[in-house]
Amino acid sequence: MAEKLARQAAAFAIPDDPETSAYRFIIVAAKRARQLQNGARPFLPTASKKPTVTAMEEVRRGLVKYDDPLRMTEAIEQEA
Numbered sequence: 550m551a552e553k554l555a556r557q558a559a560a561f562a563i564p565d566d567p568e569t570s571a572y573r574f575i576i577v578a579a580k581r582a583r584q585l586q587n588g589a590r591p592f593l594p595t596a597s598k599k600p601t602v603t604a605m606e607e608v609r610r611g612l613v614k615y616d617d618p619l620r621m622t623e624a625i626e627q628e629a
Contacts, residue, residue, distance in 0.1 A: 573615075574609075577613055578604045578605045578607075578613075579601075579604070581607060581608060581613050582600040582601045582603070582604035584604075585600035585603055591603050593606065593610070
């Protein structure tokens with residue numbers, strides 16, 4: 550029972566990776582959830598009917614690609 554509760558809590562947890570921000574995770578997951586609501590196919594097979602849960606799992610696993618404008622700017626400045 551405790552394992553099941555821990556897995557459910559982990560599904561809704563925001564990753565605390567120092568390389569990425571929690572804010573970025575939320576924005577990317579929200580945009581992906583909107584795509585799923587509008588009919589996009591999920592990248593993973595899931596039992597969840599909620600697009601937000603599916604989107605969060607896809608972002609957490611790195612299946613959703615996105616650009617980070619801040620890092621792109623920093624990379625350009627370092628090249629110059």
